[in-house]
Amino acid sequence: DRRRDYLHTLSTRLVRENQVIAIEDLSVRNMVKNRSLSRVISDAGWSEFRSMLEYKADWYGRRVVVIDRFCPSSKTCSVCGEVASAMPLNVRQWTCRCGVVHDRDVNAARNILAVGLTVAACGDGVRPPRT
Structure with a gap:
């Protein structure tokens, strides 16, 4: 309860x-x-x-x-947009090539918010670019 x-x-x-x-x-x-x-x-x-x-x-x-x-919210840099190649669950902090140090969960929250606001403004179907 x-x-x-x-x-x-x-x-x-x-x-x-x-x-x-x-x-x-x-x-x-x-x-x-x-x-x-x-x-x-x-x-x-x-x-x-x-x-x-x-x-x-x-x-x-x-x-x-x-x-x-399947959106790479934890692996995408919220500053420059670079997507890290692989990131196991035990990695809690990581450094992007642009020099920014990210906490995995905080970075994911920023990316989820950005994608959510984009979907709200532009409509459904907004996906990150595939490489």
């Missing part, structure tokens, strides 16, 4: 304070198959949080933009 109450409170606050909310489409079902992360992911209630965001956004006339799960 505490978790559900927290998720309700957080989702309501986010929807009331923002016109557009950008989230990444995560495959929670596949992520739970990882034995070392399954309990933590299940306890977080990501699927439940997403559904709360979506129906509350409908109530308040807001928009939830879901970014493709």
